[in-house]
Amino acid sequence: HYKEQFGDSPLSSSLTPDQMQESYRIKLKDPEKYQVVATAFSGRDGVQSVQDQKGILENLFGLLNGMNWAALAVMALMLVVALMLIVNTVRVSAFSRRRETGIMRLVGASSFYIQAPFIMEAAVAGLIGGGLACGMLLVGRYFIIDHGLALSEKLNLIQFIGWDAVLAKLPLVLAISLLMPALAAFFALRKYLKV
Template sequence: MKFDSIKYFFNDALKSIKRNKTLSIASVATVAATLFILGVITLTMVNVNKAVEQLGSKVEMKVFFKDEITEKQKTSLKKTLDEIEGVKEVNIETKEQALEKVKEQLNDNAGVLTAGLETKNPFPGSYTVKVNKPEVIDVIVAAVKDAEGVESIADARDIIEKVSALTNSVKVVGAVSFVVFIIVSLFLIGNTIKITVYSRKREIGIMKYVGATDWFIRWPFIIEGVMLGIIGGIISTIILSIVYNLLVSKLPSQALMGFSLIGVSYVWKVVIWEFILAGTFIGTVGSIISMRKFLKV
């Protein structure tokens, strides 16, 4: 393809965008809205996945002892726990330590509320087990639930299940919203190209008459669609980065519950390229679909 032809295609596409300003602006706005939703979904999923990883690295579970457990049974239980792949650390907490921890949590009320508990301590001893990933919890439960000296097991599976359910909900809602906006974007870009084709029907006929090939006629319209898609992608990146930066800077640390969010630089390093590719795809497909249906060349 010659340079003069490429230059002609781009100039023709720019002229067409200027001629149909209203529809072009509507197309860009719809693409930007679509990709903004995609960006929100992407950032939400990345942060949720990061939170799950952080939760997994902090997950602890308690294996409580029966009062009559022997030292031999404790040793055997610890050995079983240590041998499970994914277990980071196993620490013992005696009945006395458990009582002291409760006193610390009660602060000034400890004396009144724990009076007499030293002689009849109701708190069981336990092993605190730290794991690398939440999936290990099921393995641990299966391995020690029926072990001698084990009273009960407390774990954080309910929290993990809720986070997983939230992740799945975000995926479903996001996917449906994204598909709807993709269809609307394709429709608007297709209409923009269709109107351009109709307004230039006579010119296209003359071009064919003098020997212009089908693709020579098609390329300006494809480039026009791609331009609209890319402009929408860039605009959505700018808006997303501003909104996300405000969210990260204004969100109270208490609301994050100890979790950290990814930095706004992620938008410019990763999301922008997703947007440019998606915008190019939307523009190209919208143009091609429109021409196949309405441009008889």
């Protein structure tokens, strides 16, 4: 195993098993069953101690989980704020064109026919915003990770987000940026455009 990991090292050809450190590391499939392994091996001949590295890293994992929940809360807040801005913008747009929509209603236009331009306007604006977000995501991935963090020798142990993960999220961002404003405009205008 040492030769597989460090085969290009000059020591790998001359090192023998009796010269290596007398320790054994295992990674459990189910880390919750650590106590079973610890009780089975502690106190045996040749076993000095059994260490659980989860205890060492517990605070770090707690911090990362807290940051994950905080990011989800900020995302939910931003979605609510975006929906409120979309609804407000569509209502202002409908209010500024109330005379035209009133005339369309009086000549017999259906509700959806009157709402369609406002829905399309919101969807196009959302799609432009989604396109800008996708562009910023690609530029950020290219400049920050590829030409910034990945080149740092201190951070070579961290596996950064790959291009495949970034490119897989772009259609989702564009779909949400198109559908969310369109649906918000549709529901906001149902009540507001009645003459």
